[in-house]
Amino acid sequence: MPKLLVDNKEIEVKEGTTLLQACLDNGIYIPNLCYLESMDDPSASCRMCFVEIEGEEKPITSCTVTVKDDMVVKTDTLSVRRLHRTAFRLLLSVHHVDCKNCHVNKKCELQRIAKYLEVGLKPKHLEQHLKEPDIDQDHPFLDYYPNRCVLCGKCIHICRKKHGQSVLTFAKRGFDTVISSYGKNDVSSLACEKCVVCVDICPVGALILKEAQE
Amino acid sequence: MSPADNEKLDQVFSAIREEAEKRRKAFREAPVPKIHIGMATCGIASGALETKKAFEETLAERNIEALIHPVGCIGHCYAEPVVIIDHPDSGFPPIFYHEVTAGKAKMLVKLFLEEGDPRFEHILGATVENDLIPSVMEFSRFNQEKRVVMEKCGYIDPEDIYDYIAEGGYSMLVKVLQLTPDKIIKEVRNSGLRGRGGAGFPTGKKWELAMHAEGQIKIVICNADEGDPGAYMDRTILESNPHQVLEGMAICAYAVGANKAVVYIRAEYPLAVKIVTKAIQQAKELGLLGKGILSSTFDLEIDVFRGSGAFVCGEETALIRSIEGYRGMPRHRPPYPVEKGLWGHPTVINNVKTLASVPPILENGATWFRGIGTENSPGTAIFSVVGNVVHAGLVEIPMGVTLRTLIFDICGGILNKKKFRAVQIGGPSGGCLPADLLDTPIDFDSLTEAGAMMGSGGMVVMDEDTCMVDVARYFLDFTQKESCGKCTFCRIGTHHLLRILERLTKGEGQDKDLEQLESLSEDIKTGSLCGLGKTAPNPALTSLKYFRDEYEAHVKEKRCPALMCRSLIAYYFDLDLCARGCDACATCCPVEAVFTTSNRKKGVDQELCVKCGECMVACPPEYDAVRKVSPSNLVPVVERAPEKK
Numbered sequence: 001m002p003k004l005l006v007d008n009k010e011i012e013v014k015e016g017t018t019l020l021q022a023c024l025d026n027g028i029y030i031p032n033l034c035y036l037e038s039m040d041d042p043s044a045s046c047r048m049c050f051v052e053i054e055g056e057e058k059p060i061t062s063c064t065v066t067v068k069d070d071m072v073v074k075t076d077t078l079s080v081r082r083l084h085r086t087a088f089r090l091l092l093s094v095h096h097v098d099c100k101n102c103h104v105n106k107k108c109e110l111q112r113i114a115k116y117l118e119v120g121l122k123p124k125h126l127e128q129h130l131k132e133p134d135i136d137q138d139h140p141f142l143d144y145y146p147n148r149c150v151l152c153g154k155c156i157h158i159c160r161k162k163h164g165q166s167v168l169t170f171a172k173r174g175f176d177t178v179i180s181s182y183g184k185n186d187v188s189s190l191a192c193e194k195c196v197v198c199v200d201i202c203p204v205g206a207l208i209l210k211e212a213q214e
Numbered sequence: 215m216s217p218a219d220n221e222k223l224d225q226v227f228s229a230i231r232e233e234a235e236k237r238r239k240a241f242r243e244a245p246v247p248k249i250h251i252g253m254a255t256c257g258i259a260s261g262a263l264e265t266k267k268a269f270e271e272t273l274a275e276r277n278i279e280a281l282i283h284p285v286g287c288i289g290h291c292y293a294e295p296v297v298i299i300d301h302p303d304s305g306f307p308p309i310f311y312h313e314v315t316a317g318k319a320k321m322l323v324k325l326f327l328e329e330g331d332p333r334f335e336h337i338l339g340a341t342v343e344n345d346l347i348p349s350v351m352e353f354s355r356f357n358q359e360k361r362v363v364m365e366k367c368g369y370i371d372p373e374d375i376y377d378y379i380a381e382g383g384y385s386m387l388v389k390v391l392q393l394t395p396d397k398i399i400k401e402v403r404n405s406g407l408r409g410r411g412g413a414g415f416p417t418g419k420k421w422e423l424a425m426h427a428e429g430q431i432k433i434v435i436c437n438a439d440e441g442d443p444g445a446y447m448d449r450t451i452l453e454s455n456p457h458q459v460l461e462g463m464a465i466c467a468y469a470v471g472a473n474k475a476v477v478y479i480r481a482e483y484p485l486a487v488k489i490v491t492k493a494i495q496q497a498k499e500l501g502l503l504g505k506g507i508l509s510s511t512f513d514l515e516i517d518v519f520r521g522s523g524a525f526v527c528g529e530e531t532a533l534i535r536s537i538e539g540y541r542g543m544p545r546h547r548p549p550y551p552v553e554k555g556l557w558g559h560p561t562v563i564n565n566v567k568t569l570a571s572v573p574p575i576l577e578n579g580a581t582w583f584r585g586i587g588t589e590n591s592p593g594t595a596i597f598s599v600v601g602n603v604v605h606a607g608l609v610e611i612p613m614g615v616t617l618r619t620l621i622f623d624i625c626g627g628i629l630n631k632k633k634f635r636a637v638q639i640g641g642p643s644g645g646c647l648p649a650d651l652l653d654t655p656i657d658f659d660s661l662t663e664a665g666a667m668m669g670s671g672g673m674v675v676m677d678e679d680t681c682m683v684d685v686a687r688y689f690l691d692f693t694q695k696e697s698c699g700k701c702t703f704c705r706i707g708t709h710h711l712l713r714i715l716e717r718l719t720k721g722e723g724q725d726k727d728l729e730q731l732e733s734l735s736e737d738i739k740t741g742s743l744c745g746l747g748k749t750a751p752n753p754a755l756t757s758l759k760y761f762r763d764e765y766e767a768h769v770k771e772k773r774c775p776a777l778m779c780r781s782l783i784a785y786y787f788d789l790d791l792c793a794r795g796c797d798a799c800a801t802c803c804p805v806e807a808v809f810t811t812s813n814r815k816k817g818v819d820q821e822l823c824v825k826c827g828e829c830m831v832a833c834p835p836e837y838d839a840v841r842k843v844s845p846s847n848l849v850p851v852v853e854r855a856p857e858k859k
Contacts, residue, residue, distance in 0.1 A: 044546040047702045047741050058740055064546045086737040090706040126710055170541060175709045177699030
């Protein structure tokens with residue numbers, strides 16, 4: 001079993017584990033939003049879990065690294081923190097911060113990261129750019145809040161895993177990217193009424209059952 | 215393969231080669247004039263179809279026999295449509311004509327083909343040395359080039375495989391089929407060839423990794439998803455000499471052990487798609503592709519895949535995803551495609567120019583190739599030089615030539631005698647270099663060091679009327695729109711960069727904006743998932759580095775030094791030059807912002823003016839009275855004539 005040194009703490013983990021998982025399993029927190037242990041191929045899209053590894057020139061996302069024996073890792077250097085904070089501020093600059101009225105208040109991954117990074121939820125440096133409309137009610141059972149979503153893709157992955165094919169998918173491109181059910185709103189063919197895996201896995205409360213809101 | 219097999223291979227190919235030579239001889243020796251017309255997209259856009267039609271009609275009308283030979287692009291875009299007329303009976307050598315419109319075509323048939331007068335005023339030069347007409351090789355646009363990849367472009371018919379074979383084409387495939395893959399890869403490694411898609415990864419090494427990669431099935435992909443604004447090298451090569459690329463692909467496939475290959479062409483290149491599809495068909499018919507190539511045991515199927523126009527699909531992992539039918543979104547590397555590529559199989563992805571370099575390298579040897587260019591960047595570079603430059607077009611030069619030589623000697627310098635401001639190299643991922651860096655040699659390492667990058671070959675030359683802040687805004691607008699939206703830094707970061715740059719060009723910039731532009735750019739470079747995001751801030755970073763004073767003028771003085779940012783300029787008429795009673799500007803103004811003064815000269819109502827600049831175009835050159843100023847509050851106050859009662 002590979003042994004590695006993370007922030008001067010020696011940890012021993014199973015061969016083939018990702019560095020991020022290894023740290024999380026050993027009580028070392030690294031901010032992350034899009035990582036799921038069950039993904040064969042980490043999407044590495046949230047760009048939060050940067051660490052520094054001895055011998056590597058630049059910070060690297062820990063979800064894409066498999067642990068190796070004698071690896072020396074730092075999760076809190078200046079350059080790593082800078083990337084954590086910038087990525088987080090970028091996400092917040094498109095996030096409608098309204099925690100009081102959000103159903104995941106106090107359970108939200110963004111609140112946790114803000115506390116960890118000591119970054120306010122309303123960053124002063126960047127302008128806010130919110131999407132219109134604030135809510136997408138296309139799906140018969142789910143409401144989607146694009147201005148809460150961090151586009152981690154966990155909902156898509158988990159839906160595909162459970163049902164073979166995902167009801168949800170990314171739609172549009174670039175800055176306009178959203179999660180969409182692409183008009184799949186034929187109630188009879190959807191298993192969504194009794195399944196809430198996507199709602200449960202969303203780290204930021206961007207998906208919610210319509211009836212739960214009423 | 216055994217010696218007997220090799221002999222059979224040679225036999226099969228020499229039959230094809232003989233046929234090609236027979237056809238070539240028949241064409242050359244036909245006792246009639248030959249008219250070669252450049253018929254690639256650039257030629258067609260300039261009217262080559264009409265030119266060809268005019269030749270055909272006039273020849274028929276006047277009952278003159280001549281052979282029309284459609285060829286690809288020779289690279290001289292400034293001169294399109296380009297025609298070479300070979301009329302041996304006239305006593306003149308083959309002559310290169312430029313800008314041959316339909317009218318000129320008719321005239322050339324009558325006067326040159328019928329009466330023997332070559333019309334000197336329309337000649338660019340002769341294609342060979344002779345005593346009658348100066349050869350085009352006397353011009354630096356021709357003689358300073360070194361053609362390796364594009365040697366046959368513009369001289370052969372891309373839709374006729376025999377034309378390529380008669381020039382020695384496919385003989386390298388025949389040669390390599392008699393070698394072991396090791397030997398081929400060693401030769402490519404020794405040549406020092408680096409990937410021409412932009413990153414400059416050693417091609418031989420990539421092939422070697424793919425050869426050793428585990429997997430029964432291996433795949434070769436030719437990346438022709440060219441998307442940089444102003445770049446069209448790959449399109450031109452595919453439209454002018456597709457078989458050289460196919461031959462390169464076949465050699466690569468044999469070397470790495472692949473039996474399947476894909477040419478990934480963007481759908482916006484319909485002519486390239488058509489020509490490559492036809493080329494594959496022709497090669498298959500002759501047994502140069504398909505099952506048991508030239509009676510050997512090597513099989514190769516090449517398919518054409520049309521990319522749907524997303525810029526990010528030029529990134530290899532996104533390209534693979536899009537072939538597989540998913541959203542064109544990049545994935546984290548490693549694993550690299552050479553380990554796990556299309557459908558999970560080891561995949562070599564090479565640019566068009568890289569693959570097209572392979573047959574000449576094998577023909578002339580690695581040492582010959584190393585003799586061209588610089589030590590770390592051997593060979594040639596192909597650029598599409600566009601923008602404010604006299605002789606725009608495709609240029610193939612040895613690596614190591616300086617930017618100054620390329621822009622001023624080979625391409626004739628800046629249009630309209632204006633001053634040089636900057637050159638943008640490497641498309642939206644590259645950088646803008648100033649006049650101080652014109653002596654930078656063109657090679658992978660020097661350009662990267664200067665803050666630009668080789669890129670795939672787009673080069674935009676800009677004159678003094680270019681606002682560098684606006685240029686950065688333009689490129690950020692492009693990358694921001696082309697971001698796939700997957701990762702945080704690129705999706706949201708480039709959006710913020712663009713907003714800051716937009717603010718600057720509107721005069722709404724603040725002191726902290728420049729600092730934020732810099733720090734955000736640095737973070738996007740380190741933090742992004744793929745090459746698009748990692749390089750997207752380059753235009754902003756380099757222009758900020760080399761043209762910081764322009765940025766500061768926009769922020770602090772609300773002034774655009776190039777007088778281009780509309781929000782920061784104002785138009786007025788110099789009353790000393792303005793001609794009494796002339797109404798040229800007033801009649802063209804779309805918003806009626808031009809008024810008349812009491813002495814019947816003109817003034818601009820700044821409230822109404824939309825700064826379109828039409829008045830500047832309309833003002834007769836003998837007056838030249840329209841002026842621009844920045845910041846806009848410097849505009850002189852001009853009084854209207856009092857209203858008549």
